[in-house]
Amino acid sequence: HDRDRFRITAYSCGEDDGSAMRRRLEGAFDRFVDLCPVDDAEAVRRIHGDEVDILVDLTGYTTGTRTAILAARPAPVQVNYLGFPGTMGADFIDYIIVDSIVAPPDQQPNFAERLVRLPHSYQANDTRRPIAAQRPSRSECGLPERGFVFCCFNNTFKITPILFDVWMRLLAMVPGSVLWLFQANDKVGDRLKAEAARRGVDPARLIFAARRDLPDHLARHDCADLFLDTLPYNAHTTASDALWAGLPVLTCRGGTFAGRVAASLLSAVGLPELITESREEYESLALALARDPARLAALRQKLRQNRHAAPLFDSAGFTRDLEAAYSRMWDTWCAGRCPEAFAVG
Incomplete structure (x- = not known):
């Protein structure tokens, strides 16, 4: 000030x-x-x-x-x-x-x-957030070396059954893909894996990330391909962390403040093309990006360029x-x- x-x-x-x-x-x-x-x-x-x-x-x-x-x-x-x-x-x-x-x-x-x-975005962001210089490998994070990694590090209470249905359909349509989630507590892994099995998805395709210090947490974003936002309650700090770390975030604009934060962040970082307006559009775009490596790589490059020039940071x-x-x-x-x-x- x-x-x-x-x-x-x-x-x-x-x-x-x-x-x-x-x-x-x-x-x-x-x-x-x-x-x-x-x-x-x-x-x-x-x-x-x-x-x-x-x-x-x-x-x-x-x-x-x-x-x-x-x-x-x-x-x-x-x-x-x-x-x-x-x-x-x-x-x-x-x-x-x-x-x-x-x-x-x-x-x-x-x-x-x-x-x-x-x-621009209402959210203040810390541009002094350090990212660990040593980036972990996928295997060190418990992830497969090959295959698409959908990621969501939001608190698990933001995951609704309807949204989980979308995510399971994406895993079914993208062979070899996995879903990388935050392990908020000791029970969440077993419960979500059971829900995946109920939807016909191999529970082993859900992988859980334990809590880490912020620099190491930011560094491991490099192992993911696409951050899937939650709705109707979006990622807030979790989304800005992903963007700061260079990971594209896909969101669906909701009807309330809490459900529109990721759209605000994406607009302020110059990636409005990752804002969808319905669950159907959200699912369709996630699938399209998972099937089009060149398009996703271009978005990552745009994010890297905008990180130091766009209003968000x-x-x-x-x-x-x-x-x-x-x-x-x-x-x-x-x-x-x-x-x-x-x-x-």
């Missing part, structure tokens, strides 16, 4: 895990305040005492939420951003930061907050747009006007 115009304070409500990311975050702000030891009332007192102008909630209704702090209105302008892909449904949140894909203007009646649309440009949004929010409050929806740029 432009420190001549903004003073940035972080209020942490999560436990200190001792990670390098935690240390990096602590050093990234003008002030880093740990609110874990204090109750909501004391947190409200501290934030109000710090004379915060704009309070941005990065958690929403997710793990570790402390919505009661915002309900007490410790800041004159309060914003819902990033952590929760939807409305808070609360009159104490003034704005939600979105883009024209995840929340088009006609969606305003479905949000308690005023929509603030950034010109332009941190400086994103920051300028976000600062423009905050400035207009503050100007609106200073002018005595009610929060109003607007677009940046």
Whole structure:
């Protein structure tokens, strides 16, 4: 951020895990305040005492939420951003930061907050995410050396029976292909393999990836051919990780914020041709790409070229747009006007 115009304070409500990311975050702000030891009332007192102008909630209704702090209105302008892909449904949140894909203007009646649309993707991305220099081989990942690798590292609770049907049909139509999934827990492998068998697919064609440190996780994307997104709840960070690692993502645009995030990311990285509008189109395009190595290779090359030029990973440009949004929010409050929806740029 432009420190001549903004003073940035972080209020942490999560436990200190001792990670390098935690240390990096602590050093990234003008002030880093740990609110874990204090109750909501004391947190409200501290934030109000710090004379915060704009309070941005990065958690929403997710793990570790402390919505009661915002309900007490410790800041004159309060914003819902990033952590929760939807409305808070609360009159104490003034704005939600979105883009024209995840929340088009006609969606305003479905949000308690005023929509603030950034010109590209709403999602901030970290261009300092390291990718391990040592890329694993397919065999090291438990994958066949030959054959098409469909991949989805989304949390498995996003996999619906209807979507799983699509994936099993793809395996049936692409001989030698496998589906590489994230092993979210000890039971998911057995259960999904049983579901594959029920659909007439050899369970051995489902392969599960254990949790890894982020650099190693990003590096193993190189072993996959195509990332298959989930619907109606898309990949979010998982999709941006795949794109950062150079793996094309195929999505189907949904009807809600949570189901349109991958479309936002693909648009911002210059790959709108990987956005489909129905399950049928999604299945058809996945099959076409699996059968056309040259077409898929061209998409991978385009992604490699766009990664350093497209808006999705332009941190400086994103920051300028976000600062423009905050400035207009503050100007609106200073002018005595009610929060109003607007677009940046």
